Amino acid sequence: MAGVSVIGLGTVGSETVRLLLEHEVELRSVCDSDPARLKRLTVPARVRRLKDFDSALRDSEIIVELIGGVGPAKKLMLKALRAGKHVVTANKHLLSRHWPEVFAAARKAGTQVRFEGAVAGCIPIIQALRTGLAANKVLSIHGILNGTTNYILSKMAHDGGSMKQALAEAQRLGMAERDPSLDLSGADTTHKLSILASLVSGAWVKPQLIPCRGIEGIESEDIRFAVDKLGRTPRLLGTARFGDGLEAHVQPAFVPLKHPLAAVHGGYNAVFVDCDPAGDLMFYGKGAGAGPAASAVVSDVLELSAGVRGPLPAAAPAAPLLPESAAPRYLKLKVKDVPGALGSITTTLGRAGVSIAQIHQSAVHNPRHWVPIMIVTHATERAPLEKALKSILSSSIVTRPFTCLRILD
Amino acid sequence: MAGVSVIGLGTVGSETVRLLLEHEVELRSVCDSDPARLKRLTVPARVRRLKDFDSALRDSEIIVELIGGVGPAKKLMLKALRAGKHVVTANKHLLSRHWPEVFAAARKAGTQVRFEGAVAGCIPIIQALRTGLAANKVLSIHGILNGTTNYILSKMAHDGGSMKQALAEAQRLGMAERDPSLDLSGADTTHKLSILASLVSGAWVKPQLIPCRGIEGIESEDIRFAVDKLGRTPRLLGTARFGDGLEAHVQPAFVPLKHPLAAVHGGYNAVFVDCDPAGDLMFYGKGAGAGPAASAVVSDVLELSAGVRGPLPAAAPAAPLLPESAAPRYLKLKVKDVPGALGSITTTLGRAGVSIAQIHQSAVHNPRHWVPIMIVTHATERAPLEKALKSILSSSIVTRPFTCLRILD
Numbered sequence: 001m002a003g004v005s006v007i008g009l010g011t012v013g014s015e016t017v018r019l020l021l022e023h024e025v026e027l028r029s030v031c032d033s034d035p036a037r038l039k040r041l042t043v044p045a046r047v048r049r050l051k052d053f054d055s056a057l058r059d060s061e062i063i064v065e066l067i068g069g070v071g072p073a074k075k076l077m078l079k080a081l082r083a084g085k086h087v088v089t090a091n092k093h094l095l096s097r098h099w100p101e102v103f104a105a106a107r108k109a110g111t112q113v114r115f116e117g118a119v120a121g122c123i124p125i126i127q128a129l130r131t132g133l134a135a136n137k138v139l140s141i142h143g144i145l146n147g148t149t150n151y152i153l154s155k156m157a158h159d160g161g162s163m164k165q166a167l168a169e170a171q172r173l174g175m176a177e178r179d180p181s182l183d184l185s186g187a188d189t190t191h192k193l194s195i196l197a198s199l200v201s202g203a204w205v206k207p208q209l210i211p212c213r214g215i216e217g218i219e220s221e222d223i224r225f226a227v228d229k230l231g232r233t234p235r236l237l238g239t240a241r242f243g244d245g246l247e248a249h250v251q252p253a254f255v256p257l258k259h260p261l262a263a264v265h266g267g268y269n270a271v272f273v274d275c276d277p278a279g280d281l282m283f284y285g286k287g288a289g290a291g292p293a294a295s296a297v298v299s300d301v302l303e304l305s306a307g308v309r310g311p312l313p314a315a316a317p318a319a320p321l322l323p324e325s326a327a328p329r330y331l332k333l334k335v336k337d338v339p340g341a342l343g344s345i346t347t348t349l350g351r352a353g354v355s356i357a358q359i360h361q362s363a364v365h366n367p368r369h370w371v372p373i374m375i376v377t378h379a380t381e382r383a384p385l386e387k388a389l390k391s392i393l394s395s396s397i398v399t400r401p402f403t404c405l406r407i408l409d
Numbered sequence: 410m411a412g413v414s415v416i417g418l419g420t421v422g423s424e425t426v427r428l429l430l431e432h433e434v435e436l437r438s439v440c441d442s443d444p445a446r447l448k449r450l451t452v453p454a455r456v457r458r459l460k461d462f463d464s465a466l467r468d469s470e471i472i473v474e475l476i477g478g479v480g481p482a483k484k485l486m487l488k489a490l491r492a493g494k495h496v497v498t499a500n501k502h503l504l505s506r507h508w509p510e511v512f513a514a515a516r517k518a519g520t521q522v523r524f525e526g527a528v529a530g531c532i533p534i535i536q537a538l539r540t541g542l543a544a545n546k547v548l549s550i551h552g553i554l555n556g557t558t559n560y561i562l563s564k565m566a567h568d569g570g571s572m573k574q575a576l577a578e579a580q581r582l583g584m585a586e587r588d589p590s591l592d593l594s595g596a597d598t599t600h601k602l603s604i605l606a607s608l609v610s611g612a613w614v615k616p617q618l619i620p621c622r623g624i625e626g627i628e629s630e631d632i633r634f635a636v637d638k639l640g641r642t643p644r645l646l647g648t649a650r651f652g653d654g655l656e657a658h659v660q661p662a663f664v665p666l667k668h669p670l671a672a673v674h675g676g677y678n679a680v681f682v683d684c685d686p687a688g689d690l691m692f693y694g695k696g697a698g699a700g701p702a703a704s705a706v707v708s709d710v711l712e713l714s715a716g717v718r719g720p721l722p723a724a725a726p727a728a729p730l731l732p733e734s735a736a737p738r739y740l741k742l743k744v745k746d747v748p749g750a751l752g753s754i755t756t757t758l759g760r761a762g763v764s765i766a767q768i769h770q771s772a773v774h775n776p777r778h779w780v781p782i783m784i785v786t787h788a789t790e791r792a793p794l795e796k797a798l799k800s801i802l803s804s805s806i807v808t809r810p811f812t813c814l815r816i817l818d
Contacts, residue, residue: 015686019544019686023543023544116541121687122542122545122687122688122690123690124533124536124537124540124541124542127533127536127537127540127541128533128536128537128541131533131536131708131711131712131717132525132533132536132537132708133531133533133704133708134432134707134708134711134712135428135432135703135704135705135706135707135708135711136531136704258672258674259672260669260672260673260693262672263667263668263669263671263672264669265667268689275704276700277424277428277699277700277701277703277704278530278531278694278695278700278701278704278705279531279694279695279698279700279701280677280693280694280695281531281532281692281693281694281695282691282692282693282694283690283691283692283693284669284689284690284691284692284693285687285688285689285690285691286687286688286689286690289688290686291685291686291687291688292686292687292688294544294686295542295544295545295684295686295687296544296687297544298543298544299540299541299542299543299544302540302543302544303540303543306719306720308540308717308718308719309717310715310717311715
């Protein structure tokens with residue numbers, strides 16, 4: 001039986017070790033550069049505790065990389081692949097940023113790279129896309145890929161509170177980092193979407209090329225409006241559409257309340273896949289936490305350990321992305337309560353070719369006379385709206401922040 | 410490359426053939442005892458059209474059984490396995506009724522039996538349970554496994570119409586059989602639950618042993634009550650709980666409106682899995698239709714054709730099931746509008762140890778003076794409730810039909 005070495009003994013690493021010991025796997029060594037972590041871990045005497053990565057590489061045929069980050073993890077992974085080892089990883093940063101290099105090295109060495117734990121925690125979405133849906137052509141993916149932002153948005157929808165309150169609660173529960181910017185800004189979702197889209201398309205979808213807007217501007221009044229007037233609720237979505245070219249973007253979207261993605265509450269993740277001929281599917285589960293992540297990592301180890309091999313993802317060079325397709329959009333602006341303000345905004349939108357479907361002005365005036373104006377557009381592309389928005393925001397009749405979301409049909 | 414033969418060229422079989430021709434698979438023959446079906450099919454000249462099963466068995470290493478039914482299909486499958494062939498099937502009746510025999514034959518011959526298409530159409534739930542969640546202990550499964558009944562229940566909830574109307578509409582859309590009794594009664598769900606529970610537990614869960622109640626008695630007033638008073642909506646669930654013993658049952662249940670299972674509308678299926686350490690997962694997709702079913706069948710063929718092998722499910726003999734665990738329940742009775750009727754019912758329930766949490770009497774009287782009484786119980790086991798129900802239904806103050814549902818927490 002192939003030997004396994006787990007490198008990186010943080011919370012996911014420790015849980016991975018604990019789970020591996022419950023299964024028929026030959027765990028040969030555990031490895032961490034931090035002696036305290038090594039010491040803390042409970043493993044049988046036969047499992048070697050190693051401080052340096054090279055000994056672990058020599059030791060085992062299956063290397064579980066859980067050190068995270070990019071620099072040292074990348075060096076370790078490429079070294080392992082070149083030495084003919086199989087690699088299991090949950091490292092979304094590394095994979096999304098160095099996709100072609102990693103898979104070229106694996107292809108050259110004839111080894112496997114498995115990464116179920118890198119996207120959507122315990123949800124076996126990588127397996128589904130690799131083999132379960134292999135008979136299908138994937139047409140599109142809509143993913144709730146970040147538990148922190150989903151917790152915040154569903155908490156705001158449920159309690160009617162502010163984002164600040166929801167974020168504080170998420171931090172209290174350990175569901176948000178002290179610095180939550182990678183989550184709120186959509187950057188984390190971008191990495192995961194990059195992996196899913198690269199896997200499906202067979203060509204690297206560079207995370208840096210994916211247009212990304214976070215949830216930061218969303219206020220409780222936006223959610224109330226979406227629920228009451230549009231029958232929708234916001235979700236931060238990573239979207240990819242596959243056809244003659246590839247469209248990919250990360251942004252909050254208003255999702256119909258009856259859509260399965262609207263039933264994804266709290267820290268859960270979900271990936272909604274439209275494919276042919278199977279139609280719509282959705283995969284739902286916990287996106288974060290040591291247990292869910294370790295469960296995904298261990299499923300990969302079990303398969304490799306049982307001798308199951310599969311084709312490596314194609315890793316063609318990155319191609320440019322198509323511009324985002326047209327969709328109805330929601331725009332909320334805080335506008336000075338002066339005559340002509342509304343006319344000026346609608347004129348600017350009209351000139352850019354953005355056609356307005358609904359416009360609402362809240363009756364409650366802000367004490368400083370900034371009145372929220374909610375605008376719902378007909379299907380419009382992103383470029384003209386961005387152009388109009390830039391011009392509107394540069395005028396003195398509008399103040400920041402503003403809110404802009406895609407509306408899902 | 411292993412040769413593939415598709416036997417049974419109905420709608421799923423034809424779609425399977427069409428899909429296989431789009432992939433790198435060596436389709437050697439197609440086979441059906443009906444010459445008209447053989448003739449109708451468009452296949453390249455290299456694919457042999459066969460009328461008898463034996464030629465197909467000789468022909469190929471991977472046999473795709475899509476003839477359905479039990480008798481001839483079972484004979485064919487066992488013959489194929491004994492001849493050392495791998496079998497792919499979507500035959501839920503055959504598998505659920507002859508689970509130990511089928512897998513004993515496969516084990517003896519050292520061949521594989523794949524059955525992704527037998528449960529929940531295109532949803533890769535068999536793969537998830539076999540490998541994707543292999544690191545986990547599955548604690549329970551709640552499945553919406555029948556698209557027809559889910560269509561009917563969600564249509565009734567949406568339109569407020571009767572079951573008769575919803576059924577007629579389902580039949581018009583081709584989503585229900587002319588004789589829908591196998592779907593409405595829960596029997597179809599029982600077969601699928603049997604397969605899932607057998608796969609997870611490693612011992613045959615006989616479909617005949619699974620207590621089963623269908624959706625036939627449910628009326629629009631039950632759904633209105635559930636939504637308005639309980640914040641819930643009905644779904645026909647196949648439930649299995651795994652622990653020191655196995656509990657399995659099929660019955661309609663009121664599911665909280667915020668639960669992901671409540672977001673499964675129309676003809677969709679979903680399997681909600683609670684496991685350790687991954688927590689809750691849900692898998693959602695189309696449960697019926699040629700495309701979804703063929704997509705599942707072809708994913709199995711592609712894996713076998715690529716040489717991927719896996720362990721066969723354990724198939725220990727059937728063990729007795731545990732009685733259904735306690736849960737709050739909903740009971741609607743049509744009661745004669747006479748003094749003392751309500752007292753008699755509540756006394757009977759009380760004597761059986763069934764404790765009442767809520768009781769509602771509709772203000773609108775029935776012209777024939779049968780008044781619907783809605784009762785919500787505290788958590789109660791099934792046996793005492795059935796006993797009380799039997800006694801109540803035998804009295805002249807209550808008429809049939811009645812409604813009884815489990816309430817999901």
